[in-house]
Amino acid sequence: MRFYISADIEGICGVVSREHTRPGGFEYEAARDWMTQSTIAVCEAAREAGATELVVSDSHGNGQNIRMEALPDYVQLVRSWPRPLGMMQGIEIGPFDGCFLVGYHAGGSNPGGVLSHTMSSEFIHEIRLNGTVASEAVISAALAGAYGVPVLMVASDDVGVAEMRSELGDHLAAATLKQAYGSYSALNPSLSVALARLRMATTEAVALAGKVEPYRIDGPVELEIDLRTRFVAEWLSYLPAVERRGAYTIRYRAVDILAVSRFLMFLAFARMATSP
Ligand SMILES: [Zn+2]
Incomplete structure (x- = not known):
């Protein structure tokens, strides 16, 4: 059996501040360790439950948070950006029996949750797919679904887990x-308790392989983005494929979810490339 892990940092035990999420920030190096240990706990539990190979995508910030020297030799690691499948790059080298979303967080328009956002807290307020609010977890699940891979486990804070269960359904394992x-505070178990929860959820998830349908959003897909600044909406509307729906809102009709991902990655990197 082969499994895929998309790893983010905001939902990891102990991570509560923006400083934790950025190189150079207070305790960032510690937060990298917590993320690395969390990822390894999932890999080891999957291996013990029968996995032969795992692909991990480092899907936060610069895509170079996980300490690759610490990973076991049955794991391959996707690092750095840009990449067209974003947080799910590597899913295309399947087949995989399932995927796990680890350290994910609630979406930008959820009033609760630690460090909740969708793709960028600086320039995106909300993303909708076919009129329904879509968190990063939904976008990742739909990209996995495009490759026939179901999400079998999510790990986040309690608000993120509740949101992902409501979006993706109850037929998956979860680790809280x-x-x-609030945005910058949480009650944290000890790291060893969090790692034990991850191991337990992973064992449950591996047992779900073959019993869960992939989450699919078939094309064409209508992508709407509420941006935080008028200028980005204005600037994107220069593209003939983009329609401006309001001062802060743009719409793009994508042929499929893979085109949605390419558009979002273009947006993220065009924005980064034009920022001072
Ligand atoms: Zn992140």
Whole structure:
């Protein structure tokens, strides 16, 4: 059996501040270790449950948070950006029996959750697919679905887990890694308890392989983005494929979810490339 892990940092036990998420920030190096240990806990539990190979996507920030020297030799690691499948790059080298979303977080328009956002807290407020609010977890699940891979496990704070269950359905394992008090505060178990929860959820998830349908969003897909600044909406509307729906909102009709991902990656990197 082969499994795929998309790893983010905001939902990891102990991570509560923006400083934790950025190189150079207070305790960032520690947060990398917590993310690395969390990823390894999932890999080891999957291996013990029968996995022969795993692909991990480092899907946060610069895509170079996980300490690759610590990973076991049955794991391959996707690092750095840009890449057309974003947080799910590597899913295309399947087949995989399932995927796990680890350290994910609630979406930008959820009033609760630690460090909740969708793709970028600086320039995106909300993303909708075919009129329904879509978190990063939904976009990742739909990209996995395009390759026939079901999401079998999510790991986040309690708000993120509840949101992902409501979006993706109850037929998946989940690990709650902290209780959110708000955007920058949480009640955290000890790291060893969080790692034990990840191992337990992974064991449950591997047992679900073959029993869960992939989450699919068939094309064409209508992508709407509420941006945080008028200028980005204005600037994107210069593209003939983009329609401006309001001062802050643009719409793009994508042929499929893979084109949605390419558009979002283009947006993220065009924005980064034009930022001072
Ligand atoms: Zn992140």
